[in-house]
Amino acid sequence: GAVVSQHPSWVICKSGTSVKIECRSLDFQATTMFWYRQFPKQSLMLMATSNEGSKATYEQGVEKDKFLINHASLTLSTLTVTSAHPEDSSFYICSAYSPGKGKIYGYTFGSGTRLTVV
């Protein structure tokens, strides 16, 4: 089946530093990737949509200069949290979409990255 690998699964960083999270589709090519953020006891909130080779589209209220998204290939997207602060601590989840997998596995989610900023 379709597998999306997200790395790292957890990370602790100091306030003011930057953190990069990788999202890879292992056995399919993803035309579109999505990044979500989830705070404790809350639902997933869509942050941005990215297509390979083009700039990401950010949801309203999400700072594009703080959350840098790069979709360099059909199998890799990265999210960089720049100048992280404690309020950026959250669970970040990526999702990869492939029309080739269509009906059954159109949207596959990674296992998430727990970011803690201290």
Add this chain to the structure above:
Amino acid sequence: DAKTTQPTSMDCAEGRAANLPCNHSTISGNEYVYWYRQIHSQGPQYIIHGLKNNETNEMASLIITEDRKSSTLILPHATLRDTAVYYCIVRVGDNQGGKLIFGQGTELSVKP
């Protein structure tokens, strides 16, 4: 904003069917309904999706009303491992890579 509303929580006895309702009264004609579930601190897991017709797979059945304003996810024989938050989602945007906007979901507790 999410286009779906679900009960906040539900309980189900192990071995019984779990029926999870979802309202999506503003759904458009070409918008699909997706169901995912999330077990604590993991990524969402795909369950099933449909447009108009009822759907069934090895995990669950999806019943969509004729007017498409609501649907029900059925887990035929719930087990303790089915305890999770279940999200009913209407895909927003065109078919190729439209966005999944999550609502609050239903926290299903399967009890022995």
